[in-house]
Amino acid sequence: MKKQILIPSLLLLVFQISAQTNPAITSWLLNTTGLKGRHYVQGNPTPIQDNTPANVQTVQYSDNWVYVKSAGIPAYITGPFLDGNPSIAQAQSGYFKLPLNPVQNTGTQTPTTGGNIGIFINGVALFDYRDGVAWNTNTNSLCGGPGNPPCPGGPAATQSWNRDAIVAERVGFDCAKGHPAMGNYHHHQNPSAFNLDLEVISSICDLYLADGLYAIDSTVHSPLIGYTYDGFPIYGAYGYKNADGTGGIVRIKSGYRLRDITARTHHANGNDVPDGPLVSSTYPLGYFREDYEFITHTEADYPDEHNGRFCVTPEYPQGIYAYFATVDADWNSAYPYVVGPTFYGVRTATKVQTITEPVTTYNPSTGTSTLEKVSMEVGVFPNPSGEFFAVQVYGMLGNEARVQLFSENGLLMQETSIQPGSTICYLDARTLYAGVYMVKVSVGRDVVAVRKVVVE
Numbered sequence: 001m002k003k004q005i006l007i008p009s010l011l012l013l014v015f016q017i018s019a020q021t022n023p024a025i026t027s028w029l030l031n032t033t034g035l036k037g038r039h040y041v042q043g044n045p046t047p048i049q050d051n052t053p054a055n056v057q058t059v060q061y062s063d064n065w066v067y068v069k070s071a072g073i074p075a076y077i078t079g080p081f082l083d084g085n086p087s088i089a090q091a092q093s094g095y096f097k098l099p100l101n102p103v104q105n106t107g108t109q110t111p112t113t114g115g116n117i118g119i120f121i122n123g124v125a126l127f128d129y130r131d132g133v134a135w136n137t138n139t140n141s142l143c144g145g146p147g148n149p150p151c152p153g154g155p156a157a158t159q160s161w162n163r164d165a166i167v168a169e170r171v172g173f174d175c176a177k178g179h180p181a182m183g184n185y186h187h188h189q190n191p192s193a194f195n196l197d198l199e200v201i202s203s204i205c206d207l208y209l210a211d212g213l214y215a216i217d218s219t220v221h222s223p224l225i226g227y228t229y230d231g232f233p234i235y236g237a238y239g240y241k242n243a244d245g246t247g248g249i250v251r252i253k254s255g256y257r258l259r260d261i262t263a264r265t266h267h268a269n270g271n272d273v274p275d276g277p278l279v280s281s282t283y284p285l286g287y288f289r290e291d292y293e294f295i296t297h298t299e300a301d302y303p304d305e306h307n308g309r310f311c312v313t314p315e316y317p318q319g320i321y322a323y324f325a326t327v328d329a330d331w332n333s334a335y336p337y338v339v340g341p342t343f344y345g346v347r348t349a350t351k352v353q354t355i356t357e358p359v360t361t362y363n364p365s366t367g368t369s370t371l372e373k374v375s376m377e378v379g380v381f382p383n384p385s386g387e388f389f390a391v392q393v394y395g396m397l398g399n400e401a402r403v404q405l406f407s408e409n410g411l412l413m414q415e416t417s418i419q420p421g422s423t424i425c426y427l428d429a430r431t432l433y434a435g436v437y438m439v440k441v442s443v444g445r446d447v448v449a450v451r452k453v454v455v456e
Helices: 008-014
Strands: 034-042 046-054 056-061 067-072 095-099 118-120 130-136 141-143 162-164 178-181 184-187 224-228 233-235 239-240 249-250 256-258 292-294 308-311 320-324 350-352 375-379 387-395 401-407 410-417 424-428 433-441 446-455
Touching: 184 375, 375 410, 375 446, 387 401, 387 433
Parallel strands: 233 320
Antiparallel strands: 034 046, 056 067, 067 095, 095 350, 118 224, 130 141, 130 162, 178 184, 224 233, 239 249, 256 292, 308 320, 375 387, 387 424, 401 410, 401 433, 433 446
């Protein structure tokens, strides 16, 4: 084996690279076209145009930090949130300040917390599993969060049984699997739309069609989709089977599983704790984080208890500790979803309103962007169709894709685009004569796909 990686002492070597090629600086979806966000309101399947810029506005860096400025608004449509959440995705202020030289935490592990614990490359916040609701063992009822009394002794995280947002708040997630907390739009989980999963577990996309940051492609290594507050990268659901980059592409599987319990009396480590509710249809297994246990696996395609592993990735060919947005075999989100319940590294990132040190502004035109990739899979569906064609790119789109529809004799009939940080666009077939047409997808000067479609 020529590549010697996967040991913490070599992490420093990963970052002895020029700033203009460091993925923590070059991987962000910078908004260079004035793209604005959009949102749905309940009862109206036509999105509303906002005046807030989408994706990331600026990236600046020093020797030790990268500062990412974003309003927290994605390129894909947000909302509606059908659980009574009165908020919409609103512009956030400040900079995400992330370390350029992350290190392993060799001391007491740091638990993830409520609120921001990372950032996706489109500037949208990452939250952990929780939604601020727990079980009050004194009253045998839920506490914390909207509509519930406060939890005794402080935040919900101090309680014995803490609710899992992915299970409990599914009805409140939009098509892209996100929702706002007092305007701060965020994802707790893999940011790929519900209707792109192999088993669709939410009907929200049926009326309020949107997409996510990327579309899962099981044939290639998933894209780099963000960074956590300890500075280590986050990848999507698929990676190399072996940590050294060999073994082909596989789904990275969570090391956690649901416990075999019917009564909530002990934690997975055996600790006797105040009883939670019995497992039932109201409080199913998985409703609380403590319903899971970690199983150590010897197989290389299972991450550790933080949901990460040391491995080679396309952006880090010498190896890096990386988290994975785990999903199950049906591509539904799998606990602990992205990172947690503790960080692998030393958590040093934060959100700041001002930059207090000299910095350089990253310019993708002079640097080497890790997003300048034009090899992608493209799907067009339904086909044939008499109403519309959806053009979907799989993986991560880091640059605007031009989508053109031509008649069989080469006449341009329609033209639209798919924006960075989005995956889909639509062509209207209702104004076309029946026949055969061609869809061409281009990024810059490169034609990445040509697909034949039939208008009925």
